[in-house]
Every structure is written in structure tokens, then in C-alpha cells.
Amino acid sequence: MRISSVTMFDQSTASMNRQQSDFLKVSQQIASGRRVVNPSDDPQAASRAVGVDQAKAVTEQYADSRTSARNSLAQTESILNSVSDAVTSAKTLLIQASSDTLSNVDRDSIASELKGVYETMLGQANATDGNGRYLFGGYNDSNPPFVKNADGNVEYKGDSNTREQRVDASRLMSVNENGESIFKSVPSSAGYVAEADNDNAGNVTFGGPQVSDVNDDGYGDSYRIQFDEDAGNNPTYSIETYDEGSESWVAYDPDNNGDFTDQAYIPGMNVSFGGVNVDLEGEPAVGDEILVAQAGSDQREPNLFRTMEEAIRVLENPVQDDADKADLRNTLNTSMRDLDNALDNVLTVRASAGARLNELDVIDAVGNNRSLNYEQTLSDLVDLDYNEAISEYSLRQVGLQASQKAFVDVKGMSLFDYL
Incomplete structure (x- = not known):
């Protein structure tokens, strides 16, 4: 078999180019630190990578x-902390205002301080995040959620939704709270609250209510005590319960014998109904009434701002007669119980935000x-083993040099040199 000089030249050149290509490939791997520089280096590893x-x-x-979720929850938790401090301050002021030794001027001074707490609460309720969105408006976060109406009372203009954010493949988390859950809610453990009508003309006051029997068939219903008088102008009372079916007040008659209709009223008496007790003092006027309902029920919806507004109203109103004194005492008692429920609710919501931060x-x-x-898997798939690469680099370098030397030697093997 005859091998021409051209054939030897081409084969030597191809071998040298191949060795040079392998050498450059190893050089590129060392320079990049990656074993798989191009998908063709290891298609399977490249695909998995x-x-x-x-x-x-x-x-x-x-x-x-x-x-982002942590920032929102941290800001919410911080504001709730301020709100709980404000509620505690308001409760302290109401306890101070309930003293019989205070004058009208003293109570008016407390009312001014209470207004400052009220405005602080309103400012916190309308707080915004770093993007200008209102924290407690639900999805309606472009406008203030709490605004004052024409009468100066605060109304909620947001919705009952909460913004959610996916923080992991299997976890969709609420990253804020709406205003209803903070300022217009009570915890599930909240009990009964009594409230005297603002239009009461008598001076009857209440104590309690106190729970006597949670297993009573009427426990959990809403009641109202209405006052009247008999033919001899002696005061009487009747108890009504709210009927959900007819959406109206009906006579409370659990034993079907009318025990709670037009009963003689005696100052200092204790009235028991529906598993609760209420102490009554003072002289009522015809048409006076006292509501006794579960906090958070439809008959007595919770509202922290309304509680503050009622407390400010009664403190600013000068006490001139027994009816004013009764209004002051009843309103302060109701407000303090509402503030207790509001504080429990704010702390519950705050605990929920803290739990999500921990999560x-x-x-x-x-x-x-x-x-x-993932980093380790990627490293195993595409990263370079430098010890192995350096050994390969030295080997390819020797191979390239040998190829070049062989090419020089073969190129010199020609008969024309001997002619």
C-alpha cells in the first residue's frame, strides 16, 4: 500500500488539530470553572441543569x-401594638372618669385627652405601606378605609378582604388585615354587653351582665329590658328577645306563663333571664330601655370608634341631674367593657400576625x-473537578506537543530530499 506525502500531511494536520481542539476545550473548562460549557459537552447533564x-x-x-410579606406583616404588627396601647390608655382614662369626685371641668379635660387617643387610633387605622396603599382597607386600598361622616362619626369604607401572597409553592398567606377584623370585631370569647338607650329619661342604672348559666336555652340570644308603669303609676319592666325568624322583638316567655311581662320593678333588684343576671338601680321613666346582647351580634355590632365617640360624648355632656348621672355611669360601664373586648380582639389579631411572621x-x-x-445538584451536574481538569490539561498539552513534533518529523520524510 502506497501512502502519499499528501496523505501523511493531511493526517498529521488533522491529528494536530484534534489535539489542539481537546487542549482548548480543557482550557475553556478551567477558565470557566464548568465541566459543561456547551450543551453538547454532556446533553443529559445540561438538560437536568x-x-x-x-x-x-x-x-x-x-x-x-x-x-415583601414579612415587611407588610411587621408593619401591621407594629401598628397593632400602637392600637393596643391606645386602647389601654383609653380604658385608663375611663376608669379615672368614673370617679364620683370629678367635676364637669375634670371630665371635660379627660374628654379632651380621650379625643387625642381617638385621633391617634384613626391615624393608625388609615396607615399606609411604603407604596402608598392603605394597610387596612382590604382590596380597596387606594382610599382611606376610615372616614368621618357629616355627623362626625367614623365609618368604614373598605371591604372585608385581605391581601394574600404566595410565599411558597404550597402556602398562600394573608399579609395584612382589614379594618373590620381590627376595629369592628370582637373575639369569639366575648360575652354579653349591656347598653342603656341614649334617650332614656329616667335615672336607672345597670350592673353586669353576669353569666349565670351557659346551658340555658336562651343563652346567646339578644334581649332588651323595657320599662313602663301600671295603673297606679308604679314602674314595671318587661323583657323582650330578638326573634331571628321574624326579625323583630318579641316577648321573652320561656315557660309560656308570661313571667317577664309587666313585672313590678323595685330599685336594687336583680333580673335573671337567658342565663344572665343584670342588677338594676334607680328610677326608670316610661319608655326607657336597656339592651343586653352578645358582643358582636347583629343587635350590637362592635365598633371601637363608636365606643370612643360615645365615651367622649358623655364626658363632654355636663352632669346636671340624676338622669345625666345615670347616662354617665351606664355609658362608661358599657364603654369599658367594649374596650376590654376591643383590646382582646386587637391582641388576638396581633398574635395572628406574629404567628405568620414566625411561620x-x-x-x-x-x-x-x-x-x-439546588446549588449542590447544579455543582454536581456542571461544575468542574479542578484536580481532574488540571491532569487532563497536562495530558492534552503533552499530546499536542507530541502531535506537533510528529508533524515536523513526518513533513521531513520526503524522497526529494535525497535526490
């Missing part, structure tokens, strides 16, 4: 989402571990 890299990017997006810490720890696993 794309999937792992995408999963890693999604994990990083969830981490950014958790950062974010746990999810963060899991997400960080997941990211580390």
Missing part, C-alpha cells in the same frame, strides 16, 4: 415574596435548605 436552575429561580422568587422564618429556613440542595 436547566430544570434545576429553573427550580432554583422559582425558589428565589418565593424568597423575595417572603421578604415565614420556618419557611425561609426550608427555602434556604432547598436552595443549597
Whole structure:
């Protein structure tokens, strides 16, 4: 078989180019620190790396989402802390105002201080986040959720929704609270609250209500005590209960014998109905009434701002007669119980926000571990083993040099040199 000089030249050149290509490939791997520089280097590893890299990017997006959620919840928790402090301050002022030794001027001074607490609450209720959105408006976060109407009373203009954010593949978390859940709600454990009508003309006052029997068939219903008088002008009382079916007040008659209709009223008496007790003092006028209902029921919807407004009203109103004194005592008693329920509710909501902050810490720890696993998997798939690469680099360098030397030697093997 005859091998021409051209054939030897071409084969030597091809061998040298191949060795040079392998040498440059190893050089590129060392320079980039990656074993798989191009998908053709290891198609299977490259394909798996794309999937792992995408999963890693999604994990990083969830981490950014958790950062945003943590900022919102931290701001909510901070504001709720301020609101709870304001409620506590208001309760302290009402306890101070309930002293019989205070004059009208003293109570008016307390009312002024209470107005400051009221305005502080309103400002906190209309707080915004860093993007100008109102925190407690629900989805309606472009306008203040709490505004004063023409009568100067605060109304809620937001909705009952809460913004949610996906903080992990399997966790959709509420990142704020709406105004209803904070300022117009009570905890499920809140009991009965009594409230005297503002138009009462008599001086009857109440104490309680106190729960006597939670197993009573009427426990949990709403009641009202109405006052009248008999033919001899002696005061009487009747008890009515709210009927959900007819949506009206009907006579309370659990034993079908009319025990709670037009009964003789005696100052200092204790009235028991529906598993609760109410102490009554003073002389009522015809048409006076006292509502006794579960806090948070339809008959007595909770409203922290309304409670503050009623307390300010009664403190600003000069006490001139027994009816004014009764109004002051009844309103302060009702307001203090409402503030207790409001504080319990704010603390409950705050605890919920704190629990979600703790949950974010746990999810963060899991997400960080997941990211580390993805990093390790990517490293195993595409990263370079430098010890092996350097050995390969030296080997390819020797091969390239040998190829070049062989090419020089073969190129010199020609018969024309001997002619």
C-alpha cells in the first residue's frame, strides 16, 4: 500500500488539530470553572441543569415574596401594638372618669385627652405601606378605609378582604388585615354587653351582665329590658328577645306563663333571664330601655370608634341631674367593657400576625435548605473537578506537543530530499 506525502500531511494536520481542539476545550473548562460549557459537552447533564436552575429561580422568587410579606406583616404588627396601647390608655382614662369626685371641668379635660387617643387610633387605622396603599382597607386600598361622616362619626369604607401572597409553592398567606377584623370585631370569647338607650329619661342604672348559666336555652340570644308603669303609676319592666325568624322583638316567655311581662320593678333588684343576671338601680321613666346582647351580634355590632365617640360624648355632656348621672355611669360601664373586648380582639389579631411572621422564618429556613440542595445538584451536574481538569490539561498539552513534533518529523520524510 502506497501512502502519499499528501496523505501523511493531511493526517498529521488533522491529528494536530484534534489535539489542539481537546487542549482548548480543557482550557475553556478551567477558565470557566464548568465541566459543561456547551450543551453538547454532556446533553443529559445540561438538560437536568436547566430544570434545576429553573427550580432554583422559582425558589428565589418565593424568597423575595417572603421578604415583601414579612415587611407588610411587621408593619401591621407594629401598628397593632400602637392600637393596643391606645386602647389601654383609653380604658385608663375611663376608669379615672368614673370617679364620683370629678367635676364637669375634670371630665371635660379627660374628654379632651380621650379625643387625642381617638385621633391617634384613626391615624393608625388609615396607615399606609411604603407604596402608598392603605394597610387596612382590604382590596380597596387606594382610599382611606376610615372616614368621618357629616355627623362626625367614623365609618368604614373598605371591604372585608385581605391581601394574600404566595410565599411558597404550597402556602398562600394573608399579609395584612382589614379594618373590620381590627376595629369592628370582637373575639369569639366575648360575652354579653349591656347598653342603656341614649334617650332614656329616667335615672336607672345597670350592673353586669353576669353569666349565670351557659346551658340555658336562651343563652346567646339578644334581649332588651323595657320599662313602663301600671295603673297606679308604679314602674314595671318587661323583657323582650330578638326573634331571628321574624326579625323583630318579641316577648321573652320561656315557660309560656308570661313571667317577664309587666313585672313590678323595685330599685336594687336583680333580673335573671337567658342565663344572665343584670342588677338594676334607680328610677326608670316610661319608655326607657336597656339592651343586653352578645358582643358582636347583629343587635350590637362592635365598633371601637363608636365606643370612643360615645365615651367622649358623655364626658363632654355636663352632669346636671340624676338622669345625666345615670347616662354617665351606664355609658362608661358599657364603654369599658367594649374596650376590654376591643383590646382582646386587637391582641388576638396581633398574635395572628406574629404567628405568620414566625411561620415565614420556618419557611425561609426550608427555602434556604432547598436552595443549597439546588446549588449542590447544579455543582454536581456542571461544575468542574479542578484536580481532574488540571491532569487532563497536562495530558492534552503533552499530546499536542507530541502531535506537533510528529508533524515536523513526518513533513521531513520526503524522497526529494535525497535526490
